[in-house]
Amino acid sequence: MRRLKILVVEDDDDLRALYSYMLAAGGYKVKAVRNGLEALAEIHVNRPDVIVTDIIMPGLSGLDLIVAVRSNDELADLPVVAITSFGERLREEARAAGATDSIDKPTEIARMREVIEAAMSRSSSE
Numbered sequence: 001m002r003r004l005k006i007l008v009v010e011d012d013d014d015l016r017a018l019y020s021y022m023l024a025a026g027g028y029k030v031k032a033v034r035n036g037l038e039a040l041a042e043i044h045v046n047r048p049d050v051i052v053t054d055i056i057m058p059g060l061s062g063l064d065l066i067v068a069v070r071s072n073d074e075l076a077d078l079p080v081v082a083i084t085s086f087g088e089r090l091r092e093e094a095r096a097a098g099a100t101d102s103i104d105k106p107t108e109i110a111r112m113r114e115v116i117e118a119a120m121s122r123s124s125s126e
Contacts, residue, residue, distance in 0.1 A: 003027060003028060003029045004028050004029065004049045004050060004116070004120065005028070005029045005030075005031070005046070005047075005048040005049045005050075006023050006028045006029070006030050006031070006048055006049065006050050006051075006052060006116065007030075007031050007032075007033070007039060007042060007043065007048035007050070007051045007052070008020055008023065008030060008031070008032040008033070008052050008053075009032075009033055009034075009035065009036060009038075009039040009051060009052065009053035009054060009057070009062065009065065010032065010034070010053075010054045010057075010083075011034050011035055011054060011057040011058060012054070015054075015105075016032045016034065017032075019032070019052065019109075019112070020032040022109040022112075023052075023109070023112070023113070023116075026109065026113050028113075028116075031046065031048065034057075035057045035058060035059045035060055036053070036057060036059060036060025036061060036062060036064055036065035036068070037059050037060045039051065039053065039060075039065055040060070040065065040068060043069070043075065043078075047075075047078070048078070049079070049120065050078075050079045050080070050081065050116050050119055050120060051065070051069070051078060051079070051080045051081070052081045052083060052112065052116065053065055053066070053080060053081070053082055053083065054082075054083055054084065054105070055082050055083070055084040055086070055090050055093075055094055056084065056086060056090070062082055062084075062094065063082075063093060063094060063097050065080075066080050066082065066094060066097040066098050066099050067097050067098065069098070070097070070098035079100040079101075079116075079119035079120055079122070080098065080099050080100050080119075081099065081100060081101050081102065081103065081112075081115050081116060081119050082094035082095075082099040082101075082102040082103075083102065083103050083104075083105045083107065083112075084102070084104065084105055085104065085105040085106070087104070091103075091104070100119040100122060101115050101118065101119050103115050
């Protein structure tokens with residue numbers, strides 16, 4: 001079975017490293033970047049199967065990244081999971097911007113994997 005490629009977008013160095021390590025340990029192929037601008041560059045070089053993005057980041061925010069992905073015909077079907085520590089209001093904004101799903105931060109890695117798998121399932125059935 002092919003390993004899913006996950007792009008983690010997180011400006012906090014410790015969380016980026018933690019998510020990368022834990023997702024890789026769960027069998028995913030992980031690339032991690034610090035912000036939305038780096039994510040857009042990476043997506044065009046090596047398209048992931050799923051993006052997991054923080055919402056509040058300097059430069060290009062996670063919301064802006066979601067809008068950019070959804071407005072690009074070649075990327076519009078790419079599952080995007082938004083993650084935030086700022087509660088339901090930002091999670092709703094992320095979904096309104098086009099996030100496939102959203103979760104609170106901090107989260108258990110098992111919960112993150114569950115949401116990623118569900119996002120992939122929804123994406124492949126559409």
